[in-house]
Amino acid sequence: GLLLNGRTAIITGAGSGIGRAAALLLARNGAKIGLLDLIDKRTEEVEKAIREMGGEAEFYDVNVSDPQRMEQAIRSAAGRFGRIDIVFANAGINGTLSPIEDLSPEAWDETLSTNLKGTFLTMKYAVPHMKQAGGSVIITSSINGSRKFSGLGMSAYSASKAGQAAFAKMAALELARYKIRVNVICPGAIETSIGENTEHTKQLDKIRIPVVYPEGSQPLEHGPGRPEQVADLVLFLASDRSSHISGTEIYIDGAETLL
Numbered sequence: 692g693l694l695l696n697g698r699t700a701i702i703t704g705a706g707s708g709i710g711r712a713a714a715l716l717l718a719r720n721g722a723k724i725g726l727l728d729l730i731d732k733r734t735e736e737v738e739k740a741i742r743e744m745g746g747e748a749e750f751y752d753v754n755v756s757d758p759q760r761m762e763q764a765i766r767s768a769a770g771r772f773g774r775i776d777i778v779f780a781n782a783g784i785n786g787t788l789s790p791i792e793d794l795s796p797e798a799w800d801e802t803l804s805t806n807l808k809g810t811f812l813t814m815k816y817a818v819p820h821m822k823q824a825g826g827s828v829i830i831t832s833s834i835n836g837s838r839k840f841s842g843l844g845m846s847a848y849s850a851s852k853a854g855q856a857a858f859a860k861m862a863a864l865e866l867a868r869y870k871i872r873v874n875v876i877c878p879g880a881i882e883t884s885i886g887e888n889t890e891h892t893k894q895l896d897k898i899r900i901p902v903v904y905p906e907g908s909q910p911l912e913h914g915p916g917r918p919e920q921v922a923d924l925v926l927f928l929a930s931d932r933s934s935h936i937s938g939t940e941i942y943i944d945g946a947e948t949l950l
């Protein structure tokens with residue numbers, strides 16, 4: 692049978708990039724999917740693609756930093772599909788890239804509340820629906836949260852990504868009693884549309900540091916990875932093939948962080 696037959700997943704940031712690729716792959720492997728995202732049109736296309744392949748999916752229009760909406764959406768998804776087995780907390784933004792002294796408190800809050808508070812809320816409202824049968828939570832952090840700190844002006848982003856990883860480890864220990872596994876994935880550069888809404892302040896130039904290797908290079912790929920490559924890792928962590936893996940961080944960066 693299929694790896695995820697009879698399972699239900701909720702995926703945040705499911706309309707684009709890594710979330711979209713994971714939604715399609717998990718659906719192809721038999722999971723029913725709750726697709727959570729801000730952006731209607733492209734998420735509805737993912738919903739349509741899954742239904743056309745004979746799968747089950749439902750789009751929920753949410754901002755992951757909005758507690759009320761998240762509570763409602765996750766409750767609706769759990770009601771519709773009967774249970775939640777898999778959570779992929781993946782929605783994220785680069786936010787505003789800026790020197791620390793020029794970064795506005797509002798920009799800091801936007802990055803932290805999307806990436807870090809959004810992860811907390813996703814888990815807070817999903818866990819009650821997972822406790823009975825156990826399950827798997829996968830959180831998208833980044834190499835920028837633990838191994839690589841050269842992203843120009845990414846202090847808020849890095850802090851949010853490090854926070855996600857620390858939060859995940861506390862959660863892995865706390866939720867082990869319910870047989871809920873929690874793992875973190877740390878992608879390097881992946882070709883998605885995350886850069887489209889990234890703001891760069893003009894003061895960034897003053898903190899530029901010389902790079903000793905070509906920006907974005909990865910030994911294995913000579914360029915960014917693809918969302919589908921990350922989706923393969925998500926499938927593994929979502930399935931029982933990773934039944935003894937919890938509380939860990941897995942790098943998926945084409946050896947970028949060895950440079």
Ligand code: NAD
Binds near residue numbers: 706708730883
């Ligand atoms: P993407 O922009 O292609 O997709 C992100 C999705 O999240 C979008 O559909 C967007 O609408 C959604 N989203 C953003 N803010 C939201 C909010 N407040 N509420 C609900 N949905 C929201 O980007 P991606 O590269 O696929 O990013 C997915 C995750 O991967 C992010 O957490 C990102 O930080 C992480 N990541 C990406 C890279 C990369 O190079 N692309 C590297 C490391 C980590």
